[in-house]
Amino acid sequence: MAATATAAAAHTLLHLAAPRKPSAGPPLPPTTLRLPGRRLARLTASCSSGSGNNSAADFPNPNGILVAPPSAAASAAAASSHIDVDVATEADLRENGFRSTRRTKLVCTVGPATCGADELEALAVGGMNVARVNMCHGDREWHRGVIRAVRRLNEEKGFAVAVMMDTEGSEIHMGDLGGAAAAKAEDGEIWTFSVRSFEAPPPERTIHVNYEGFAEDVRVGDELLVDGGMARFEVVEKLGPDVKCRCTDPGLLLPRANLTFWRDGSIVRERNAMLPTISSKDWLDIDFGISEGVDFIAVSFVKSAEVINHLKSYIAARSRGSDIAVIAKIESIDSLKNLEEIIRASDGAMVARGDMGAQIPLEQVPSVQQKIVKLCRQLNKPVIVASQLLESMIEYPTPTRAEVADVSEAVRQRADALMLSGESAMGRYPEKALSVLRSVSLRIEKWWREEKRHEELELKDVSSSFSDKISEEICISAAKMANKLEVDAVFVYTNTGHMASLLSRCRPDCPIFAFTTSTSVRRRLNLQWGLIPFRLSFSDDMESNLNRTFSLLKARGMIQSGDLVIALSDMLQSIQVMNVP
Numbered sequence: 001m002a003a004t005a006t007a008a009a010a011h012t013l014l015h016l017a018a019p020r021k022p023s024a025g026p027p028l029p030p031t032t033l034r035l036p037g038r039r040l041a042r043l044t045a046s047c048s049s050g051s052g053n054n055s056a057a058d059f060p061n062p063n064g065i066l067v068a069p070p071s072a073a074a075s076a077a078a079a080s081s082h083i084d085v086d087v088a089t090e091a092d093l094r095e096n097g098f099r100s101t102r103r104t105k106l107v108c109t110v111g112p113a114t115c116g117a118d119e120l121e122a123l124a125v126g127g128m129n130v131a132r133v134n135m136c137h138g139d140r141e142w143h144r145g146v147i148r149a150v151r152r153l154n155e156e157k158g159f160a161v162a163v164m165m166d167t168e169g170s171e172i173h174m175g176d177l178g179g180a181a182a183a184k185a186e187d188g189e190i191w192t193f194s195v196r197s198f199e200a201p202p203p204e205r206t207i208h209v210n211y212e213g214f215a216e217d218v219r220v221g222d223e224l225l226v227d228g229g230m231a232r233f234e235v236v237e238k239l240g241p242d243v244k245c246r247c248t249d250p251g252l253l254l255p256r257a258n259l260t261f262w263r264d265g266s267i268v269r270e271r272n273a274m275l276p277t278i279s280s281k282d283w284l285d286i287d288f289g290i291s292e293g294v295d296f297i298a299v300s301f302v303k304s305a306e307v308i309n310h311l312k313s314y315i316a317a318r319s320r321g322s323d324i325a326v327i328a329k330i331e332s333i334d335s336l337k338n339l340e341e342i343i344r345a346s347d348g349a350m351v352a353r354g355d356m357g358a359q360i361p362l363e364q365v366p367s368v369q370q371k372i373v374k375l376c377r378q379l380n381k382p383v384i385v386a387s388q389l390l391e392s393m394i395e396y397p398t399p400t401r402a403e404v405a406d407v408s409e410a411v412r413q414r415a416d417a418l419m420l421s422g423e424s425a426m427g428r429y430p431e432k433a434l435s436v437l438r439s440v441s442l443r444i445e446k447w448w449r450e451e452k453r454h455e456e457l458e459l460k461d462v463s464s465s466f467s468d469k470i471s472e473e474i475c476i477s478a479a480k481m482a483n484k485l486e487v488d489a490v491f492v493y494t495n496t497g498h499m500a501s502l503l504s505r506c507r508p509d510c511p512i513f514a515f516t517t518s519t520s521v522r523r524r525l526n527l528q529w530g531l532i533p534f535r536l537s538f539s540d541d542m543e544s545n546l547n548r549t550f551s552l553l554k555a556r557g558m559i560q561s562g563d564l565v566i567a568l569s570d571m572l573q574s575i576q577v578m579n580v581p
């Protein structure tokens with residue numbers, strides 16, 4: 001790896017054998033920090049004449065983001081066919097400048113409000129990194145349509161949206177209300193909860209329950225909570241398969257809402273705990289997900305690491321060389337008991353606050369969230385904070401102050417990703433909700449950097465092999481150097497994505513450009529904090545990789561001469577600091 005430094009570039013190689021402190025290397029040119037954002041914003045504002053490859057991003061959309069018109073995107077892609085970057089990320093780069101691109105990733109649940117091609121495209125343009133489909137709702141044909149529409153969007157319009165399939169899991173929930181959007185339960189009303197199946201629509205004030213042991217297990221006097229307390233009932237009478245309940249807290253019943261029952265102030269779980277985490281229907285859904293090539297499978301109501309290991313071997317056996325990542329949803333008491341082993345076994349985790357809030361007292365949810373986010377970062381697993389982030393936006397076009405504060409806190413905790421549920425699945429303002437997540441993330445991330453609140457989080461060793469340990473130490477050092485030298489970006493060349501995730505774990509001040517040869521690794525990296533994934537074919541020769549990357553990115557106006565960059569690769573295990581020639 002001879003450093004054939006270009007005359008213009010100060011080029012430092014830090015070899016492992018003879019490590020030198022960054023300050024001991026040849027002097028770097030003064031770090032005149034550029035503001036590529038301003039430069040590019042000006043450029044794009046005036047480049048309708050089409051200055052070279054920059055003409056790809058000239059369209060202000062209603063969200064104020066610059067997007068490529070399809071034809072220009074296609075021609076830009078053809079012009080630099082060796083590097084792929086998501087068009088929405090490229091727009092973010094141009095709008096905000098690359099030091100200020102959004103680091104927090106955004107997951108949107110797709111539902112009836114967003115399953116059309118235009119709505120999906122609007123979400124992709126608005127910054128959706130991952131589209132989630134929830135197998136609790138809709139049938140496989142519906143989900144197939146959504147997954148294929150996302151793939152088409154990626155292929156035809158240049159996005160890199162990943163797909164997450166979320167399993168139904170076998171917790172107790174209500175039926176689908178015979179197609180009604182919701183039902184209202186009023187104080188004092190008597191409702192029947194029954195294990196009978198009904199022809200749609202069910203009789204008035206009657207709710208189907210999916211759990212056969214329900215009528216056996218509840219007792220008169222038990223409290224029945226819908227969606228963790230959105231409505232509350234008391235069991236007054238048992239009549240064979242029917243359970244009569246009086247509404248004690250009025251509320252809205254949504255299709256397939258989760259049910260829990262409580263006795264003497266504790267949740268009743270004996271039989272519930274016997275249900276398998278992955279039901280037969282879930283296995284069929286998983287087969288479906290594998291055959292449709294989803295990027296992530298999120299497992300609902302995980303209880304132990306065992307089920308994650310089982311699923312991972314199942315996926316490996318069903319699809320050799322598959323890149324499907326398994327996300328553990330932390331939403332049950334058992335998952336909290338076995339938290340560390342579950343997260344270690346998984347490829348990532350979700351703080352599923354909806355069901356979690358039905359199983360533990362609500363006031364414990366915030367501290368549990370913080371604990372899970374921290375632990376995931378320690379163990380180098382991406383973590384998603386989910387549910388009710390902007391709940392009021394299901395109906396209203398602006399969030400409450402409290403919701404904005406909640407989103408800010410998740411961003412401040414440096415969670416990898418935030419998720420929309422009902423807001424994007426069936427709300428009235430999916431795009432607005434997404435744009436609130438985007439703008440709050442950007443603002444809080446900027447505030448954090450300006451305040452230089454580098455939290456002194458001591459990162460524990462996560463690697464088992466010596467070679468992985470070297471990678472880990474390189475990433476920690478590179479992130480420290482990046483902050484101290486105020487570099488513009490870290491470039492990482494990675495085949496598996498591992499080195500990119502180790503860098504993301506350090507949460508450096510600058511963005512991380514992650515180059516990988518595989519489209520599926522690239523989509524998977526979309527869930528991780530601060531990573532800007534590119535697809536690029538590269539070789540073992542770092543010198544030529546760098547030169548090629550520089551010229552490709554320069555041609556697209558994404559970097560310019562003089563930008564200060566740290567480059568890493570998982571082939572060479574080296575750190576290089578250089579200015580873009």
Ligand SMILES: Nc1ncnc2c1ncn2[C@@H]1O[C@H](COP(=O)(O)OP(=O)(O)OP(=O)(O)O)[C@@H](O)[C@H]1O
Binds near residue numbers: 110112354355
């Ligand atoms: N594919 C779909 N078809 C119809 N409605 C949907 C669909 N996906 C989501 N929804 C609606 O959006 C709401 C929120 O969706 P989401 O899947 O995030 O929530 P959830 O059902 O509470 O999640 P989970 O079951 O994983 O805990 C659902 O309650 C449902 O009403």
Ligand SMILES: CC(=O)C(=O)O
Binds near residue numbers: 329351354356421
């Ligand atoms: C997302 C989810 O499953 C929950 O919050 O319960």
Ligand SMILES: [K+]
Binds near residue numbers: 169
């Ligand atoms: K689910």
Ligand SMILES: [Mg+2]
Binds near residue numbers: 300331352354355
């Ligand atoms: Mg849930």
